[in-house]
Amino acid sequence: MKNIISISGITKTFGEIKALDEFSLEMEPGIFGLIGPNGAGKTTLLRILLGLARQDKGTAEILENETSGDPLRYLKQIGVLHENPYFPPSMTPRQYLDDIGSLYPTSVPAEDLLSMVKLLDAADRKIGHLSAGMHRRLGIAQALVGKPKLIFLDEPTSNLDVSGRDLVVKLIVKMYQKDDVSFFITSHILSELERACHNVAFINAGKMVERGSIQELVQKHTQKRFRVITSDSWTLEEILSETEGIVDVFVDSSTSIIVEVTSDLLTGIESQLKELVKGTDVKIYGIETTGTLEDVYRKVITHA
């Protein structure tokens, strides 16, 4: 399968700060997530890919077009939603989508897009009067307007409520499955990336620190993580923090705690934990293996 994005050894510095350091990435058609903390270099990478900034070193290609060349060659085939996009407050969503659509060789009618993002009721309201969530959904609609092959979404679900996020995730998956549209998504909300993405990469301080399919990464990084169902997670946390062989303890809720252990504690973990709480009021009801993208994030970014 041909790569739709190829990045090779990109370096970008702003004065003393290295925003990207020999960053390389290849993306095949599909839904790809780029994960990293604030200032990791995600937005800089996006700007370079869109031709808005130039790298100091390295090359990048989108849909087989060099990003340092004429950006018009690939801008007609992609859609973009920036983290803080600007939409003219005095225009209506319908008018704006019509105008933007006319810039592309073929476009989706505004009516269809607005219905897709559930914004049809507000089609003729001024954009300046829309709520933050509606604004975000308009952003998704304008990224889809030119029937793109590849869509860049920078924090697509920020400002959205739970149903709004569900809508966006479902839309992304549906567009990939039905229309073969690929997505390059950066987001802090990892649960959504987990639901939508096929592959993810972690970026920290301008460097790629990990990449792979979500399943692979979760398997690789969270095999020593367990969720412990207990009667008192705060007291259990105190006990475990002072125990040898416990790498990380995280209180999930008042009755649930996430524990990461060393290999020595892996065998017979449940009985070992029960032994530890003997003589206290804390009860352990059960243990299950746990592993989410968030756990992988903690492992590769927080503990990096």
Next chain:
Amino acid sequence: MPENRKDIFNSIRLERNISYPFPTIVSIVSIFIIVAAYSILGIGRYNMSFYLSPGWNSTAITEKLVESVNTVSSRAIAFPILDFVYVVVLLVPLLIAFNLAQGYSNGQMRTLLSYPIRRRTVLLLKSGLVILLVSSSGTLGVLFSLLYFFPFSISLNSFLILIATFWISVSLIASTCTLLAVVSRSARITAFVGMGLWMVALSDLSMPYTHPLLRYPLFPIQVAVSYIDSSVSVFFREQTTLFDVIFGSGSALILSVALLILSVFIFKRQEI
């Protein structure tokens, strides 16, 4: 990949809808009509009389009347045009600041350049529409007031010369502010420095002690007004020739084109 005519037309429509919603255009046109009407009303301050000599026949009287009406209508164009300069040096930097420089900070530039539009097109449309809007509003303002106060007496020659130099002056001010906006990327700097520079230039460099080689290209309107009727020009106080008008307007036009080319050159290499 060149942009075709349809792409450019669609980009113009988008830029107009983004930057010039209906009330903005109406307000700008109204400002020019009010200034034009107010300026034309001030013509009465200037004495213009002629006496019938014995022996004049009806043809001589008609010729004298036509000449007087032409002088009056020329002044009726020159007065508002001179007053427009003050509106333009305030309005153009503000429009460029809000429509171009502010785009760097509010995300408009980043959003626009992620659509299939060339950088050159974005910049030229933004400053071009300011030039078009301000110049055509000024032209409309003069026409409206002339037709209202002096119907059927427009001196076409004076009208064309004054309006052409007005358009060129607007272009020069707009291209200066465009360069300022691209270099500073700040709406505040563009507005205040743009207005300040042109106000200082207007109050200082337009005076007779400034060398014509600097004065004429910077103020082609005043050169044209002095050519049409030197008694109207409060700045130059000298009779200029048609050659001066052509020299002033031509060099102002070349200067504004050069400034726009420089702005495009910088903008194409800028990181957004």
